Amino acid sequence: MAEGLLPVGSEAPVFTAQTTDGERVSLPDFRGTQSVVLMFYPMDDTPGCTKQMCLARDEGARYTEAGVARFGVNPGSLESHVQFRDKYSLDFPLIVDQDAEIASAYGVLTDRGVARATYLIDRDGRIAYAQPGTHGADEVLGALRG
Numbered sequence: 001m002a003e004g005l006l007p008v009g010s011e012a013p014v015f016t017a018q019t020t021d022g023e024r025v026s027l028p029d030f031r032g033t034q035s036v037v038l039m040f041y042p043m044d045d046t047p048g049c050t051k052q053m054c055l056a057r058d059e060g061a062r063y064t065e066a067g068v069a070r071f072g073v074n075p076g077s078l079e080s081h082v083q084f085r086d087k088y089s090l091d092f093p094l095i096v097d098q099d100a101e102i103a104s105a106y107g108v109l110t111d112r113g114v115a116r117a118t119y120l121i122d123r124d125g126r127i128a129y130a131q132p133g134t135h136g137a138d139e140v141l142g143a144l145r146g
Contacts, residue, residue, distance in 0.1 A: 004107050005106070005107050005108070005117060005119075005130040005131070005132065006106060006107055006119075006127055006130055007127070007130070008127050008128060008129065008130055008143075009126060009127065010126065010127050011125060011126060011127075012027060012119070012121040012125050012126060012127050013027075013102075013105035013106060014026075014027050014028055015027055015101070015102045015105065017095045017096055017097060017098070017102060018078060018095070018096045018098075019071070019093035019094065019095050019096070020078065020081045020082050020085050020093050020094045020096075021093045023093075025071065025093065025095060027121070027125070028125070030069060030121075030123070031123065031124070031125050032123055032124075033123065034067050034068065034069050034123060035066070035067060035068045035069070035120060035121060035122050035123055035128070035144060036068065036069045036070075036071065036120070036121045037056075037063065037068050037069070037070050037071070037118065037119065037120050037121075037140060038071055038073050038095075038102075038106070038118070038119040038121070039052060039053070039056055039070070039071065039072050039073065039117075039118055039134075040073050040074065040103060040106065040108045040114055040115065040116060040117045040118075040119075041053065041072060041073070041074050041114070041116055042074060042113055042114050042115070042116060043074065043076065043113075044074070044076045044080045044081060044083070044084035044094075045080075045083070045084045045087065048116065048134075049074075049116075050084075050088060051134070052072075052116065052134040053072050053084070053088060053090055053094075054088055054090075055134060055136060056070050056072070056090075056092065057088065057089065057090050057091055057092070059136060059137040060091050060092065062137040062141065063137060063141070066141050066144060067123075068120070068141070068144075069092075070092040071092060071093055071094070071095050072090070072092070072093075072094040072095065073094070073095045073097050073102055073103065073114075074094075074095075074097055074103070074114050075096070075097045075098060075099065075100045075103065075113075075114060076094075076096070077096065078096050081094040081096060097114075100113075100114060106119060115132060116132065116133055116134060117130070117131065117132050117133065118130075118131055118133070118134065118135045118140060120140050120141075120143050120144070122144065128143040128144060129143035
């Protein structure tokens with residue numbers, strides 16, 4: 001990755017963006033109440049991205065039990081995100097990262113686009129987990145337990 005992932009323990013970059021739920025999501029809204037997992041992926045409806053988002057869907061109950069909100073993030077259009085969400089019955093919002101501003105802030109923007117990466121942001125707004133690629137709930141949620 002061109003910029004590199006942000007270090008665990010650092011303050012998570014704040015963002016506000018539109019989601020497939022038709023609402024705007026803002027990271028500060030979760031502070032003190034809920035952790036957030038951001039799953040960056042290159043493109044809607046491609047084999048690797050579908051596998052990544054379907055894993056998050058299939059493990060959804062585990063994230064919910066741990067009090068973690070899930071979001072997929074990429075610069076695709078709202079229309080593309082809605083079609084992808086509906087095709088695979090994704091039960092969490094996808095964030096429209098227009099102009100890849102969120103990807104850039106989180107160090108996952110490369111010269112070829114958005115790299116696949118997983119971040120967990122704790123209730124205090126700090127990065128608890130940051131890894132390139134796709135990761136399951138056991139590994140990601142383990143960061144909350146220390």
